[in-house]
Amino acid sequence: MRGIRLNRAAAAVRPPAAAGPRRRLHVGTDAGRLWIVVGRWSVLIGLMLLVLGLAVAVAALRLGKFTVSTQEVIDALQGRGRRIVQVVVVKWKLPRILLGLVAGLALGVAGAVFQTITRNPLGSPDLI
Numbered sequence: 001m002r003g004i005r006l007n008r009a010a011a012a013v014r015p016p017a018a019a020g021p022r023r024r025l026h027v028g029t030d031a032g033r034l035w036i037v038v039g040r041w042s043v044l045i046g047l048m049l050l051v052l053g054l055a056v057a058v059a060a061l062r063l064g065k066f067t068v069s070t071q072e073v074i075d076a077l078q079g080r081g082r083r084i085v086q087v088v089v090v091k092w093k094l095p096r097i098l099l100g101l102v103a104g105l106a107l108g109v110a111g112a113v114f115q116t117i118t119r120n121p122l123g124s125p126d127l128i
Contacts, residue, residue: 057097061089 028035061073066088068076075081076089115122 053101057101060097061093064093 058070058073062068062070068085068089072081072085073089076086077094079086
């Protein structure tokens with residue numbers, strides 16, 4: 001079985017075989033310890049999406065009506081540099097970017113919960 005194990009004690013434990021299509025995530029317990037097996041592709045895609053999200057966030061900090069260089073963004077995040085750049089980056093742009101990331105995360109979790117509750121992999125709004 002390929003995947004990443006978060007607990008060495010669970011190495012001897014095999015997840016139950018799925019009757020339907022192959023499952024990509026297995027969660028279980030062994031002697032009171034939680035273990036999770038995640039496929040390699042899931043980890044790779046998750047890391048790629050994380051890097052892409054961070055790159056878009058950095059680009060959003062740099063672009064706009066008041067464009068700043070990457071070095072000015074780094075200085076503003078560390079509390080150095082020109083005062084106007086600190087205000088624009090830390091007080092105006094950063095909260096909007098963080099709010100957008102959190103809202104997107106919340107919508108993704110809500111969609112996953114909705115699909116889990118309805119037991120429908122293609123859950124749509126017309127089910128409500």
